[in-house]
Amino acid sequence: MVTPDCDTHDTDQPASTNQTQHPTNQEATVPTAPTSDQPVPAPRTVVVTGANRGIGRAIAERFVANGDRVATLYRGGDLPDGVLGAVADVTDTAAVDAAFTQIEQELGAVEVLVANAGVTRDQLLMRMSDEEFTSVLDVNLTGTFRCVRRASKGMIRQRRGRIVLISSVIGLYGGAGQVNYAASKAALVGMARSITRELGGRGITANVVAPGFIETAMTAQLPQERQDAYKATIPAGRFAQPDEVAAAVQFLASDEAGYISGAVLPVDGGLGMGH
Numbered sequence: 001m002v003t004p005d006c007d008t009h010d011t012d013q014p015a016s017t018n019q020t021q022h023p024t025n026q027e028a029t030v031p032t033a034p035t036s037d038q039p040v041p042a043p044r045t046v047v048v049t050g051a052n053r054g055i056g057r058a059i060a061e062r063f064v065a066n067g068d069r070v071a072t073l074y075r076g077g078d079l080p081d082g083v084l085g086a087v088a089d090v091t092d093t094a095a096v097d098a099a100f101t102q103i104e105q106e107l108g109a110v111e112v113l114v115a116n117a118g119v120t121r122d123q124l125l126m127r128m129s130d131e132e133f134t135s136v137l138d139v140n141l142t143g144t145f146r147c148v149r150r151a152s153k154g155m156i157r158q159r160r161g162r163i164v165l166i167s168s169v170i171g172l173y174g175g176a177g178q179v180n181y182a183a184s185k186a187a188l189v190g191m192a193r194s195i196t197r198e199l200g201g202r203g204i205t206a207n208v209v210a211p212g213f214i215e216t217a218m219t220a221q222l223p224q225e226r227q228d229a230y231k232a233t234i235p236a237g238r239f240a241q242p243d244e245v246a247a248a249v250q251f252l253a254s255d256e257a258g259y260i261s262g263a264v265l266p267v268d269g270g271l272g273m274g275h
């Protein structure tokens, strides 16, 4: 069984302090003059959780390049130029709420939320502890809920918003040793569809991106023969770059995607087809 995102990332990180890291490159958040006849879309305030590394970082970089005002809820580490950091652990409701308040004060009402922060703690079903199960759910599912609930306040007021939830091919395909992770990622589909039914009439869309095997530091650590075995099961015959996920997210967050909601967009080279 292919397990594109199987690994153990525990959440034993420093407690949230709600400090703000200011963008190191302010120019990156300022819209530049048009370079063609196309009008430049107004910059939006975009929040990407976990933009300090991996897929979240690539997503944040894309929005910065687009001229948007980009912020992240993150636990530490360095951020891409032009990204405002608000320190918060997504398992901490008060910290999440405070981070959004800070971001709104500094960058304006949040129009786009990308709920990317996620963890895996793989274990065989018979050996999985309650804590191994619930801790993954607390980050991947409840953490996403905390961010969506807080972000939706401003979106409802503005009568516009884009919510993109980062799931996984494993959510609908399943993964041995990943009942916690798969359950948390499958639940995001129900969440996005319920948000769509609740808020779809207010100019807000909610969609899911389901990445397959993405080249990150984690996958780079796999032995070459295992990487080759995984690739053999992927119709595209290769892993993806984080920016390929970011491109799908950017599309779903765009004006052009205004009539797409409750959808699951796979970015998996065909691995999960039909699931």
Ligand SMILES: NC(=O)c1ccc[n+]([C@@H]2O[C@H](COP(=O)([O-])OP(=O)(O)OC[C@H]3O[C@@H](n4cnc5c(N)ncnc54)[C@H](OP(=O)(O)O)[C@@H]3O)[C@@H](O)[C@H]2O)c1
Pocket (backbone or CB within 6 Å): 004, 005, 009, 011, 013, 049, 050, 051, 052, 053, 054, 055, 056, 073, 074, 075, 076, 077, 088, 089, 090, 091, 116, 117, 118, 119, 139, 143, 166, 167, 168, 169, 210, 211, 212, 213, 214, 215, 216, 218, 219
């Ligand atoms: N890589 C893949 O092949 C793949 C495939 C399918 C889906 N995905 C999904 O894509 C998303 C990003 O994955 P990735 O590969 O970029 O993983 P990654 O490199 O492990 O990054 C995970 C990010 O989530 C953050 N995070 C974890 N727990 C958090 C918490 N409690 N509060 C706040 N932030 C937290 C991490 O922050 P720290 O740096 O502080 O730990 C980090 O920024 C995840 O939701 C993952 O499930 C990944």
